[in-house]
Amino acid sequence: MSATERTDVLVIGSGFGGAIPAYHLAAGGAEVVILERGPHLTAPDFTHDLRLGSYTRIVDLVQGDGITVVAGNCVGGSSVVYFAASLRAPGFVFDRRGSLGHRLWPSTLTRAALDPWYDRVEEALPVAEQSWDQVPYPGGLFAAACARAGRTCNPVPVAVDLARCTNCNWMLNGCHFDAKRSMLLNYLPAATAHGAEIRPLHEAQTIAPATTPGYRYRVSYTQLDAGDYRLPVGVGAIEAKTVVLAAGALATPVLLQRSAPLLGGVPQAVGRYFSGNGDRVSIADVDEGKVRDLLGLERAPGIPYQGFPIGKPIGSMSYDRLDPATAEFTRFSLQQIYFPGITDLLAQATDTPATSWFGVRKKEMRARWPSWLSVLAMTEDDNEGVFGPPPPTGSSTRVATSLCLSTLSYRPTANTLRGWAAADAEARAVLERDGLARVRPWSENPAGSVSAHPLASCRMGDDPATSALDERGELRGHPGLFVTDGSAVPTSLCVNPSLTIAALAERACPGIVESTAEAGVRVRYGAPAPR
């Protein structure tokens, strides 16, 4: 058995939430080790391939009870597989009360308070505004449909080098052209340039008090086989003065649940209040003739649209229903988005739920696949997800390549269902107008609701009974143990969460540095945006 190692700071997870603190702490002079469960791949490894064993190396499909969640599993985390939409959360989100009847975000957090941190992240990634002539066909079609229905529509800001982007639409596989700004291109190389060490295929298992004087926590981990993540190939432990937990909203609470007996308990909000960001996807089966006649669009002679697989996956979105004056649980954004073929299963061809997503009519619908358009509503859900007791190891049970079973259960409340119904009605009002398309939400029969935006399972807040973290992101009752990933975000955001997760991680860094310095490490805060 190997001897216990020691480091100033141990970061668990290398996505937005882990990479950003790792950079600031390393740049400030601390010794930093990053444990990452997934493999370390780079652009040449990110192939355009739907074969099992390609993208499935870096993306997990995590099935819970009533919900399925898509999440990254590699160095860089979900930033490697995300669709790069980089949006600030609307101001009303920070005032949300949910069904608990009190403000859910810390009182110090408002849009104005977070804007300087958003600025930093946008500079570091960086984020670009798409001009209309950079919005791909599906986004253009959605915009034209919005305009015809009396709605507005915006090009979506994206963390993409637009000059380098080939509009290949393979973002879930990681970017082969290094055009998408993942953590692999900014914070992580900047962190390693300052001496941080990344250890891929290292899955953290428990956090316990350290036994070495001066160190606060001892983290045990399992090394995983690169070819089959179900197989452990080694174990070890590292003691650290500060631990930054950023394993993702599906893993962070599970790791804390397993560690609770060792840590003398964890706040009761750990593993509760999970939000899927209110994600709700619909597929529009578009009538090409109506695209020509109603919208006057033609992308090539005789071809009005047929552009479903072309472009960056996210092009345009409507902010019309983000009205702060309207009631909570009725506000949402509606965004044009493309999902790879593995999700085609979920499209509904009929209105008979039990059989709508397979069979003869569905096959007919598949023949019109280039004329599909998908839209994602990001609504206000009710934080109703709850994790059951943790599995023996890891955050879920891996049953096959990329397929995991979680103890997460999600039973949408009447509030959440109200938001989804409002979003469905709006999608139809825009896209079914005068027969432009036939629109139905993804079937919930095969996989429950589906989210690519897991949040809030270890959230921050002012109320100790309903939030696990204080407003600095420190786990209540456990000095020096910080959580900086999507699990810290208190509520759904009505937009894609990556920029907010990153901004909250940036915001947490001065406090993490201060806590680390108090533990005796010579470290200071103030590094510029990584270059």
Added chain:
Amino acid sequence: MVPGEKRYGGDVAIAGAAPGPGAVQAGAVELLNLPDLGIGILLPELALLVNTRALAYAATHGRVLLPTQPPFVALRFTDRTALAGELLTPGAPDRQLYVLLALFAAAAFDTAAHLHTAAAVRQRHPGLAWIGFPVPDADGLWRFPDYSYGRRLASEHPLTTPGGHPA
């Protein structure tokens, strides 16, 4: 899951309910046997499970099944569809198993998940051809130099903040 035409006269496994190739022609069985997936060894047991449910379905719906055929194969297509709906309904016993089988059958058709995509497209994989999946460049990568209508097609929200964000 993705019905198709019979492969030959007397093909009983495929009901022949829709023109063109279905999940079987697209490689569903090859995919289920893919070593990476690690479930090939379980397939005979899963077939047994499906056939048991088909027998029960026939008994409760008054269907007489040809004894010379496996029970699921002996069901008419509409009954196969109804039974699949029952097996895949939330709350049904063993549902997670059937969902996995449905997922892989569809993935064989929609994504040729047992093949490298560029090669599959060039070989006219039945599912990718059916959905009209685009052809890659010669190096096996996709690029779309023509990708935009190239003009403003809506007005932006009046409260949009600098950078293009909602207020």
